[in-house]
Amino acid sequence: MNLKESKKPKLKLLKTDEHEFSRDCIDEFYTCIAGIEGERAVITKVGNLRIKVFFIGLFRRVVSFIQPKISISFSKDINFSAQMGPDLKMCLPYFLYSTKNFIYMFDGWPRFHHELGKLFDLLSVKAIFFSSRDVVAKFRANVHSKCKAYWIPEGINAIEYTFEDYQNKDIDVLEFGRAYKPYHDQIFESLAVRCKKHLFSTTDQPILFKTKLAFKVALAQTKISICIPSNITHPARAEDISTMTLRYLQCMASKCLILGIMPDEMNELFDYKPIIEIDMQNPGEQLLTILDNYANYHDLIERNYLVVREKHQWQNRWQQIEYIISTSI
Structure with missing residues (x-):
């Protein structure tokens, strides 16, 4: 009751x-x-x-x-x-x-x-x-x-998020929120050489999206979203706490493939691995390989979408x- x-x-x-x-x-x-x-x-x-x-x-x-x-x-x-x-x-x-x-x-x-x-x-x-x-x-x-x-x-309120059909997604890689510079610096050139659309905040544009609607529209158009917990990006602030934030769920509700680091607690929340772990040894090559074979990940993306709507x-x-x-x- x-x-x-x-x-x-x-x-x-x-x-x-x-x-x-x-x-x-x-x-x-x-x-x-x-x-x-x-x-x-x-x-x-x-x-x-x-x-x-x-x-x-x-x-x-x-x-x-x-x-x-x-x-x-x-x-x-x-x-x-x-x-x-x-x-x-x-x-x-x-x-x-x-x-x-x-x-x-x-x-x-x-x-x-x-x-x-x-x-x-x-x-x-x-x-x-x-x-x-x-x-x-x-x-x-x-x-x-x-x-x-x-x-x-x-x-999350999943109904508030939308998604584009896979063939209409035109943002290859999105980095938003907390930046993980060591990773960004390694993937930037690889994506640029292949003319991939890569969105991220800069010193001149620290706020990538001015409104929540603009953010949702971009997320719906994104193929791969980078998600890394704050104990990695900002260890002094987060101490040793690794936690799933709203960003992971927003990406799933928008049918983005998540590439990043999975917080330990997500092992309790999901009975499978919902993200692709980043390869810090070959990050650029890994991203390009995923983009070249993106259809292979549709099943994982769809499963994430359904599980988030049902349980999260x-x-x-x-x-x-x-x-x-x-x-x-």
């Missing part, structure tokens, strides 16, 4: 426009929840007031010495915040009014866990849903908190989250 079918209180989906780059995946997630839960789900815009920065700073100083609990339970609403990273100011003031608070967190790097655990207790967070399996393992092992941690991988959409993730919420309140 979901929240819509029960007599449970309203579900407030807390949203901010402060981090524009992160809105796409959160918007997709909230759109899915609202579609499932109907009018019980209320998307609530959270203001970005400077006073919140002060309060979060104050909370951090307080929890360094004691572990108080300041939530006042006069609201029957369930508060749900999907957010990038450990910045909890978007949870204010709503988390202060209720003890039914839940967070879905992308990029919950372990270096923030000790402080986060105390803040979760301070703000009466019942459960934290991390997008990374390894992050959950580290949180459970190293943090003493009443807040329960669960692994809920990233998802936000609606699948919400079923797991809603069950945990229902059994926690």
Whole structure:
């Protein structure tokens, strides 16, 4: 039974426009929840007031010495915040009014866990849903908190993505998002010599697509998309966390062949290998060989597309989250 079918209180989906780059995946997630839960789900815009920065700073100083609990339970609403990273100011003031608070967190790097655990207790967070399996393992092992941690991988609304027929795909290779320069430098010349259409960001054009629609159109026209996890591209920031991001799912939903490095957790999410691992010894030759024999990969691309639609959409993730919420309140 979901929240819509029960007599449970309203579900407030807390949203901010402060981090524009992160809105796409959160918007997709909230759109899915609202579609499932109907009018019980209320998307609530959270203001970005400077006073919140002060309060979060104050909370951090307080929890360094004691572990108080300041939530006042006069609201029957369930508060749900999907957010990038450990910045909890978007949870204010709503988390202060209720003890039914839940967070879905992308990029919950372990270096923030000790402080986060105390803040979760301070703000009466019942459960934290991390997008990374390894992050959950580290949180459970190293943090003493009443807040329960669960692994809920990233998802997608596949219906929002389109694809071109294979014969109409005219972008040979797409590199977007985090750049992996050692790999890019090795494939650039090989693709250029063969006059292959290769899209990637540059110093002059750091943002490859100005709108999400432009990005979706390009993805639909792409034959091969390069996907490499952040522990490889940005190891200092990601520490040793290897996780499947939305980009892998977007490529599958757009019927692109993924060439890259597969995060370990994807072995649990797929019972086959959904990507082609890059050959760092002969990267240019490997790419050209794949392009010359692209039809050989159609079956893998089609399988990825069907599996993502069946098992890896936000609606699948919400079923797991809603069950945990229902059994926690």
